[in-house]
Amino acid sequence: GAVVSQHPSWVICKSGTSVKIECRSLDFQATTMFWYRQFPKQSLMLMATSNEGSKATYEQGVEKDKFLINHASLTLSTLTVTSAHPEDSSFYICSASGDRDEQYFGPGTRLTVT
Amino acid sequence: SQKIEQNSEALNIQEGKTATLTCNYTNYSPAYLQWYRQDPGRGPVFLLLIRENEKEKRKERLKVTFDTTLKQSLFHITASQPADSATYLCAGGGGTDKLIFGTGTRLQVFP
Numbered sequence: 168g169a170v171v172s173q174h175p176s177w178v179i180c181k182s183g184t185s186v187k188i189e190c191r192s193l194d195f196q197a198t199t200m201f202w203y204r205q206f207p208k209q210s211l212m213l214m215a216t217s218n219e220g221s222k223a224t225y226e227q228g229v230e231k232d233k234f235l236i237n238h239a240s241l242t243l244s245t246l247t248v249t250s251a252h253p254e255d256s257s258f259y260i261c262s263a264s265g266d267r268d269e270q271y272f273g274p275g276t277r278l279t280v281t
Numbered sequence: 282s283q284k285i286e287q288n289s290e291a292l293n294i295q296e297g298k299t300a301t302l303t304c305n306y307t308n309y310s311p312a313y314l315q316w317y318r319q320d321p322g323r324g325p326v327f328l329l330l331i332r333e334n335e336k337e338k339r340k341e342r343l344k345v346t347f348d349t350t351l352k353q354s355l356f357h358i359t360a361s362q363p364a365d366s367a368t369y370l371c372a373g374g375g376g377t378d379k380l381i382f383g384t385g386t387r388l389q390v391f392p
Binding site: 169171181199201204209210211213216218233260262265267268269270271272273274275277 | 315317322323324325326327330332370372374375376377379380382383384385
């Protein structure tokens with residue numbers, strides 16, 4: 168149990184376009200989902216926290232208009248990188264938490280902006 | 282600021298030995314500590330969670346401790362195998378609270 172999926176697993180897009188990443192909890196209801204990014208050989212950096220049906224809470228320094236987060240249901244959250252630029256290239260990972268204390272992570276999405 | 286520190290960036294041990302990884306926390310008191318395994322290019326995989334009122338928890342070859350006096354958690358892998366080679370992350374927090382991650386310890390188990 169406690170499986171979190173992400174789609175796509177990797178994506179290449181051109182500079183200026185937008186990319187949507189989906190995060191789904193497959194076998195539990197996720198009241199809270201978290202979005203992270205990770206650069207090579209670094210730890211995870213939390214971008215935002217989203218609760219189902221409410222606006223996301225962004226960490227300091229994360230542009231909310233650039234990284235749009237929607238948590239429309241208890242099993243799905245989406246992250247849209249708008250007007251992507253090469254510096255947005257990174258590994259994006261979501262995690263989900265339900266009625267238990269553990270947080271479970273998705274497999275990650277590798278974004279490359281050319 | 283709240284901080285989780287994993288002082289060993291890398292740890293090399295021989296197959297069959299016990300690997301011990303250290304996690305220290307400063308400037309706060311997490312109600313939980315969670316340990317994850319991360320392989321290159323993959324998201325973290327949950328291993329164990331220990332609560333502040335628990336001293337020790339085990340799962341198969343894994344054991345984790347929580348010492349609120351020392352503000353420290355130790356993560357042990359007994360009878361280590363080359364397949365255990367990965368980066369191990371310690372994180373403070375849980376439930377609907379955000380996690381604060383350490384920078385990880387890269388474990389290499391050699392035959």
